[in-house]
Amino acid sequence: MTTLTFDSLNPATGAIVGSHPKHTADAVHEAVGRAEQAAAWWAALAPAERRTRLLDYKAVLTQHLRELAGLVQEETGKPAGDAALEIVLAVNHLDWAARNAAKVLGRRRVSTGMIGVNLAATLEYLPLGVVAVIGPWNYPVFTPMGSIAYALAAGNAIVFKPSELTPGVGVRLAELFKESVPEQPVFQTVTGLGETGAALAADPRVRKVAFTGSTATAKRVMAACAENLTPLVAECGGKDAFIVDADADLQAAADACLWGAMSNAGQTCAGVERVYVVDSVYETFMRELSERVTKVKAGEDYGPITMPGQVDIIKRHIDDATKSGRVVTGGPDSVRGAYVDPVIVEDVPEDSPSVREETFGPTITVRRTRDAQEALELANASAYGLGGTIFARDRRRATELARMMRTGMTAINSVISFAGVPALPFGGVGDSGFGRIHGADGLREFARPKAISRQRFALPGMNLTSFTRGPEELERLIRLVTFLHGRRKR
Incomplete structure (x- = not known):
């Protein structure tokens, strides 16, 4: 045969x-x-x-x-x-x-x-x-x-x-x-x-x-x-979000954002796909990002789209984003056979497929936000919840934002770093799946899990799991439980 x-x-x-x-x-x-x-x-x-x-x-x-x-x-x-x-x-x-x-x-x-x-x-x-x-x-x-x-x-x-x-x-x-x-x-x-x-x-x-x-x-x-x-x-x-707060190191943030979005041609489940930047640092961040992306080349810094069918999804998302948003770099012509050049588009509506659906390509949408709280709300307004990133110098504030991000994992002042820490569990919520x-x-x-209990000795006058149990034994149990657990705490 x-x-x-x-x-x-x-x-x-x-x-x-x-x-x-x-x-x-x-x-x-x-x-x-x-x-x-x-x-x-x-x-x-x-x-x-x-x-x-x-x-x-x-x-x-x-x-x-x-x-x-x-x-x-x-x-x-x-x-x-x-x-x-x-x-x-x-x-x-x-x-x-x-x-x-x-x-x-x-x-x-x-x-x-x-x-x-x-x-x-x-x-x-x-x-x-x-x-x-x-x-x-x-x-x-x-x-x-x-x-x-x-x-x-x-x-x-x-x-x-x-x-x-x-x-x-x-x-x-x-x-x-x-x-x-x-x-x-x-x-x-x-x-x-x-x-x-x-x-x-x-x-x-x-x-x-x-x-x-x-x-x-x-x-x-x-x-x-x-x-x-x-x-x-x-x-x-996932459809992972990247938040840039007002006190972020903008050079480091732009560098991490670009790598998180474009490495492996964007074919990373926990890669960056949505970027939310606080208004006060938006213009500076975008200058940093725009300058850096010019040096990233498909076919040199990252490879082709591995799955042929994914190219159609990427092209559809690029077409959608460029019609409704403002192009920073790239566009429909970025799709060159199996290779896709970097694409960055600003101000794409949040209900667009390029924002809601996983693209799995070297593309990102960027949006200006009033503050980090609005950025967090937009980041969490997704069916997915795998990973995410917070860039902020205030450690306490960054940790608070990371904890509130609806994801299984969040990196602070780094990108996808949780995947490299063996002691940390990896997995998501919502449409990103379950389990770790x-x-x-x-x-x-x-x-x-296997649980085993073994009786070491019999409790005198307290055989509770027997039909020979009398009312006195039950009364002693109630008194013990009342002593241990009956006091209210305020």
């Missing part, structure tokens, strides 16, 4: 990078079966042994960093430096997950309180089993490894379905893992189109799905998961 294949292409040149099988539902079923057996073996290893294997995998990835970055560059078109940077970040997260899993997830005693004075209680987090990871193409190492590394550290086996645009990267990640864990298929990659991912999400033996992609696709994945009550962690992109990867929350996301 002939195995159907598909090609991955270099979006910058159109050249074929590699051919990969379109794994059928039966092939996915077999992979999950292998993973189920491997999961039992992996979970049975001592946490210290898993830690050693994962740290060895970290070393293997580091040794192959240049090779892997070259493959990322070929399949996405991004510059080699950007490809290397995302692998460095992934390695850093893998290191943190391996070193902290036992401390975060291991068994610990918890207080039983006065009512449970005769009990001992413990809490630990146990592996789920098989975790399915459905990854994106924009950061084909860093983003899926944010789920893969933490799920592996929590003791699970992985079946990874990479984007059909970057299958070679996903295959290579699993191949390199075998150098550290050759005994069992703890980490497998299946390749294919949407049907392959759907078969993986629908398999009842998968205990959790980690998905990164569009909100629309997340809803379809969630529907497939619902058939088996399979839990889902979903990261669905990274950090202690990311480890617990791929584990199940």
Whole structure:
């Protein structure tokens, strides 16, 4: 029987990078079966042994960093430096997950309180089993490894379905893992189109799905998961806002804003798409931004649009913005095949598609605001809520604005910096999804809490969970609870 294949292409040149099988539902079923057996073996290893294997995998990835970055560059078109940077970040997260899993997830005693004075209680987090990871193409190492590394550290086996645009990267990640864990298929990659991912999400033996992609696709994945009550962690992109307060370092703000919006051709889920600048510094900020953007070139500083269909969305948003707003740089002619030159447009109405919908391209809209409070209100008036940025010198004020921003993460006087801190959870609210990867929350996301209580001794005259309980025992309980909790505090 002939195995159907598909090609991955270099979006910058159109050249074929590699051919990969379109794994059928039966092939996915077999992979999950292998993973189920491997999961039992992996979970049975001592946490210290898993830690050693994962740290060895970290070393293997580091040794192959240049090779892997070259493959990322070929399949996405991004510059080699950007490809290397995302692998460095992934390695850093893998290191943190391996070193902290036992401390975060291991068994610990918890207080039983006065009512449970005769009990001992413990809490630990146990592996789920098989975790399915459905990854994106924009950061084909860093983003899926944010789920893969933490799920592996929590003791699970992985079946990874990479984007059909970057299958070679996903295959290579699993191949390199075998150098550290050759005994069992703890980490497998299946390749294919949407049907392959759907078969993986629908398999009842998968205990959790980690998905990164569009909100629309997340809803379809969630529907497939619902058939088996399979839990889902979903990261669905954003429309992130960048607020510049009156006391901001405007040079630093302009520099960060431009990089956050244009790096990776704007194909960053937590990238800058909307900018709100307080009136008193607006003109100065715009001069800084306008001067800097002239030095940023598509094809040099960032690569092509990786997914061909995204170009139509970007063009539609540019057309909309330039008709209703004032062009600072770029315009409809900025779309040149797979490449899009930087586009900055001022005063675009807040109900425009270019402000409301995720663009995922090297474009930003900029708006003048009365003050930071108005900027915050506009930033929060979005269905999305992934990340955001505040630039302000007053640390207390900046922190207050960051806390009130309706996002899962906010960076102050930096851009997207939260993604590089392994101890911080990554995820959003609203149409940006739910659940968290990274950090202690990311480890617990791929584990199940196990609570155990043990009676150490019987309480004399207080056997409350028995049909032999008398009214005297209940009265003693009521008196105890009244003593402990009956005093009002004002």
